[in-house]
Amino acid sequence: MVTDGDVRYLRRCGELAAEALEEGDEPFGSVLVGGDGTVLGEDHNRVASGDRTRHPEFALARWAAAHMTPEERAAATVYTSGEHCPMCAAAHAWVGLGRIVYASSSEQLASWSAELGVPEPPVRTLPIQDIAPGVMVEGPVPELAEEVRALHRRFHARFRGAL
Numbered sequence: 001m002v003t004d005g006d007v008r009y010l011r012r013c014g015e016l017a018a019e020a021l022e023e024g025d026e027p028f029g030s031v032l033v034g035g036d037g038t039v040l041g042e043d044h045n046r047v048a049s050g051d052r053t054r055h056p057e058f059a060l061a062r063w064a065a066a067h068m069t070p071e072e073r074a075a076a077t078v079y080t081s082g083e084h085c086p087m088c089a090a091a092h093a094w095v096g097l098g099r100i101v102y103a104s105s106s107e108q109l110a111s112w113s114a115e116l117g118v119p120e121p122p123v124r125t126l127p128i129q130d131i132a133p134g135v136m137v138e139g140p141v142p143e144l145a146e147e148v149r150a151l152h153r154r155f156h157a158r159f160r161g162a163l
């Protein structure tokens, strides 16, 4: 179940996604929250650097591996504006992080991208659970997914073909 508290963190992910867009990066933002509710990390997509692995979920998984015990990782939640891609779902599971809550799904992103005429990504679009079946996953959250959709529209209107 997605609670009001979860929605608060997802709104922060939306703000981070909007910051990414302002910097010319793809509009994705994520927050890592410990089992006690402490925000441990935040990041947004940084692929405009030229490194297309610079997804926030991947960066947070690597931070967690370096700074958290296995027990702390298992108790943590990763919030994200868009469902993890297969690379990030794999990193999340290899590192042993806990629950994932996302605002918009990969299936939604694929259909929005098709509508916008965005070329297929080089990595297949799959649900997190096809990659990491042991991870508890919740989403999408319809009212927030619409906001994420608007960010993707803005990104493609501004930066079409830039990445």
Ligand SMILES: Nc1nc2[nH]cnc2c(=O)[nH]1
Pocket (backbone or CB within 6 Å): 026, 028, 045, 054, 055, 056, 057, 080, 082, 083, 084, 085, 088
């Ligand atoms: N979830 C997620 N999906 C992506 N697809 C392309 N970039 C990203 C990203 O940073 N996060």
